[in-house]
Each structure stands twice: as C-alpha cells, then as structure tokens.
Amino acid sequence: MTASHVRWFMNDRFGMFVHWGLYAIPARGEWVRSLEKMSVAEYQPFFEEFNPVKYDAKKWARTAKEAGMKYAVMTAKHHDGFCLFDSKLTDYKATNTPAGRDLIREYIEAFREEGLRVGLYYSIIDWHHQDYPHFGDKIHPMRDNESYRDHRGEFERYLTYMHGQVKELLTNYGTIDVMWFDFSYDDMIGEKWKSSELVRMMRSIQPDIVIDNRLGGNMKASEPEIYAGDFMSPEQLLPPEGVVNEAGEPLSWESCITLNDHWGYCASDTNYKSPQTVIRGLVECVSKGGNLLLNVGPNAKGEIPRQSVDILNEVGKWMDANGASVYGCGPCKLAKPEWGRYTQRGNLIYAHIYDRGMGPINFRGLQGKIKRARLLADGSEIKVETPWNAWEYPEDAFISFSSASLPDEINTVVELELSEEI
Numbered sequence: 001m002t003a004s005h006v007r008w009f010m011n012d013r014f015g016m017f018v019h020w021g022l023y024a025i026p027a028r029g030e031w032v033r034s035l036e037k038m039s040v041a042e043y044q045p046f047f048e049e050f051n052p053v054k055y056d057a058k059k060w061a062r063t064a065k066e067a068g069m070k071y072a073v074m075t076a077k078h079h080d081g082f083c084l085f086d087s088k089l090t091d092y093k094a095t096n097t098p099a100g101r102d103l104i105r106e107y108i109e110a111f112r113e114e115g116l117r118v119g120l121y122y123s124i125i126d127w128h129h130q131d132y133p134h135f136g137d138k139i140h141p142m143r144d145n146e147s148y149r150d151h152r153g154e155f156e157r158y159l160t161y162m163h164g165q166v167k168e169l170l171t172n173y174g175t176i177d178v179m180w181f182d183f184s185y186d187d188m189i190g191e192k193w194k195s196s197e198l199v200r201m202m203r204s205i206q207p208d209i210v211i212d213n214r215l216g217g218n219m220k221a222s223e224p225e226i227y228a229g230d231f232m233s234p235e236q237l238l239p240p241e242g243v244v245n246e247a248g249e250p251l252s253w254e255s256c257i258t259l260n261d262h263w264g265y266c267a268s269d270t271n272y273k274s275p276q277t278v279i280r281g282l283v284e285c286v287s288k289g290g291n292l293l294l295n296v297g298p299n300a301k302g303e304i305p306r307q308s309v310d311i312l313n314e315v316g317k318w319m320d321a322n323g324a325s326v327y328g329c330g331p332c333k334l335a336k337p338e339w340g341r342y343t344q345r346g347n348l349i350y351a352h353i354y355d356r357g358m359g360p361i362n363f364r365g366l367q368g369k370i371k372r373a374r375l376l377a378d379g380s381e382i383k384v385e386t387p388w389n390a391w392e393y394p395e396d397a398f399i400s401f402s403s404a405s406l407p408d409e410i411n412t413v414v415e416l417e418l419s420e421e422i
C-alpha cells in the first residue's frame with residue numbers, strides 16, 4: 001500500500017527538474033569542477049559574475065504548467081556547494097553575487113502561484129565546504145591535489161552545516177512538497193550523513209514531505225530505515241519493469257531524465273530528445289507505475305534553452321488532449337501489446353497506439369468487455385467490431401482505422417471503458 005502522503009506524487013506523474021547554478025557560465029555541465037579538477041579559486045570568477053538578468057520564475061512556471069507538468073524540483077545547492085537560496089550558514093550564495101537575491105524563493109513562489117507542487121534538490125555532497133573530505137575522495141575536485149593531502153576537515157561540522165541548511169529550506173519557504181537528496185556513495189551513505197536524525201528533524205517540520213531514496217537506505221527491505229525514502233530514483237534510465245520490494249509489492253519511483261545529455265546548461269550539447277521520445281517515455285513510466293522528472297538546464301542569463309522550451313511546448317499540446325491517460329493512471333494487468341502500451345485508471349484502459357501496423361488493432365482478451373471506445377483527443381466514437389477475417393480470435397476485441405496512418409503518429413490514445421474493472 002502506498003503511504004497517504006505519497007499519493008499526490010504518484011498521481012501527478014510528470015514533473016520538471018531544474019539544474020541551475022554557477023556552472024551555467026562555463027556551460028559544460030554541473031560536474032565541470034570535478035571533471036576539470038578546478039579549485040574554488042578557479043571557479044570564483046563565475047561567482048563574481050553570476051547575474052541572470054533574464055531569470056523570470058513565472059515564465060519557467062508557465063512553461064512547466066503548459067507542458068502538463070504538475071510539480072517541479074530545483075537545485076537549491078548542487079555538488080559545487082553554491083546556494084541559490086539565502087542561507088544564513090554560508091556566504092557562498094546567490095545573494096552575494098550580482099544576482100543579489102534569493103533565487104529559490106522566487107522559484108517557489110512562482111511555481112506555487114501556477115498551482116504546481118514544489119520540490120528542492122539538495123546535494124549532500126559539497127565540494128566547497130572546508131570540512132567535506134577533499135584528498136582521496138572519489139569525486140572531489142581536489143581528490144588528487146597534493147596540497148590537500150594533509151587537509152583535515154571536521155566532518156561533524158559539515159553535518160551540522162548540512163542539517164542546518166535543510167532546516168532552513170524546510171522552515172523559511174512554507175510547504176515544500178519534495179526533498180530530493182543527491183547522493184550517497186561508497187561509505188558516504190546512510191548514517192554517515194546522520195540520516196535518521198536528519199529525517200526526524202525534517203518530518204517534525206514538514207510531516208508530509210516526499211523524500212527520495214538517496215540518503216542511502218534500502219526501500220526494498222521488509223523494514224526500511226526511517227531515512228530509506230518515499231520513492232526510488234532511477235537516473236537516466238526507465239526500469240525494465242516497474243520497481244518492487246523484496247516482498248514483490250510495487251514501490252513508488254520516479255525516473256529523472258535529461259532533455260539533452262547534461263543536467264546543467266551545456267552550450268555545445270544539442271543532442272535533444274524528440275517530443276515523441278519524451279511523450280512515449282512518460283507513458284512508459286506510467287505504464288510501469290512510475291513518474292517522469294524531466295530536466296531543463298537554464299543558461300547563465302536565466303533562460304530555459306529555446307530547444308527545451310520547444311520540446312516542452314510540443315509535449316504540452318499532446319498532454320492537453322491526452323493528459324487523462326497519464327494523471328492518476330498506472331499499469332494495466334494486460335500484457336504489453338504489440339502496437340504500443342496500456343495505462344489504466346479504474347475501469348478505463350488507455351490504449352497508446354504507436355504502430356498502425358497492418359489490419360485491425362487487436363485488444364487481447366477484451367472481447368465483450370468494452371462498453372465503449374473513444375479517441376481520447378476529441379471524444380469521437382471508435383467502433384469496436386470483430387472484422388470478418390478475425391473469427392478465429394473470439395477472445396479478442398478489435399478496432400480498425402480506415403486510414404493508412406494514425407490520427408496522431410506520435411501517440412494515438414483510445415480510451416476503452418470497460419463494463420467492469422479488470
């Protein structure tokens with residue numbers, strides 16, 4: 001059984017991920033400091049310069065809403081340690097750059113205003129804090145810099161800082177719907193972050209907050225840790241089947257996926273996914289009981305890249321006509337059909353048809369069970385009829401398209417109302 005505070009999350013299915021920070025200026029992705037082993041000093045010019053004059057959180061919120069997204073998650077702090085919010089615990093924050101203001105507050109207010117749920121991404125890794133392990137760490141920018149060989153931080157002090165910032169984020173901005181921690185690795189996992197204490201503190205401030213699984217507990221265990229999280233977070237992949245725990249019960253999950261091949265803005269990366277890929281990917285998530293958190297990486301000026309906006313607009317057109325086959329929907333007991341996928345909500349089955357194929361479209365095992373069929377996009381009748389040549393398949397139902405192509409080549413959705421739920 002899904003816990004009640006997670007219900008809205010599994011219902012909404014489609015969210016926007018926003019990766020934004022100083023790394024938008026070098027424009028080589030959010031890992032630039034680690035990949036190029038840059039020191040804090042080498043990264044400092046971007047702090048001095050950060051001035052996103054085109055940042056308009058309301059515009060972002062409209063873009064998300066029009067794409068059919070119901071919630072968003074934005075980087076309050078990424079691994080580079082730069083805070084987009086006005087933390088009392090550091091000077092390394094947006095208010096001290098030319099931006100001069102709390103960029104997270106604007107995001108939260110604008111998205112909430114559009115009726116979207118708001119989430120925050122917070123990196124538990126920190127490449128800026130003095131007390132975070134430097135030399136010998138797996139990924140720290142100074143991991144093999146000899147001048148840090150004898151650097152000794154007090155990890156306890158980092159934990160106090162990290163917990164303190166989470167407390168600020170959950171105290172100063174009203175309801176936060178999702179907390180998206182990133183990430184545990186090797187022995188930097190679970191109680192190393194004082195995760196039980198952290199989550200107890202979080203739940204005392206925001207009892208219903210939905211938390212990801214990256215503090216490093218085991219959601220699949222028969223008795224998950226208090227910090228195991230509310231949803232699994234596959235990254236850059238869609239799980240081959242849904243996700244289940246050790247008892248075989250379905251777990252909540254959300255795949256996070258980039259629109260091109262980077263999270264943070266990358267000027268040279270034009271490898272964008274098509275609207276079709278995004279739409280079918282979203283449907284694939286829903287058909288397996290999961291969500292899609294689709295990323296945008298705004299540039300240094302504060303704009304979501306034009307290509308991303310164009311894709312989201314196309315996705316929005318499809319969602320506007322077909323969103324009923326996504327929101328509140330989940331897997332269908334029927335096997336995956338040859339022409340596409342099924343999603344289901346109660347006694348409504350949605351046939352997502354990708355392949356017109358040859359001859360009629362076959363609904364395996366649904367003979368006599370369909371009360372009516374409608375093209376979801378316009379509500380028009382679709383006749384369920386067994387054609388003369390299909391008499392050998394008495395268990396199956398059929399529809400026929402008179403045209404050689406589908407009404408919507410990206411994804412034609414037929415809503416099947418069943419006489420009773422299967």
Ligand code: H79
Pocket residue numbers: 019030031035182183235256263
């Ligand atoms: O915030 C986004 C990523 O920055 C973060 N999670 C998403 C949501 C993330 N952190 N680590 N990872 C993802 C996995 C690490 C992958 C790596 Fe690599 C492979 C690190 C080094 C090699 C990817 C490729 C990052 C740099 C090169």
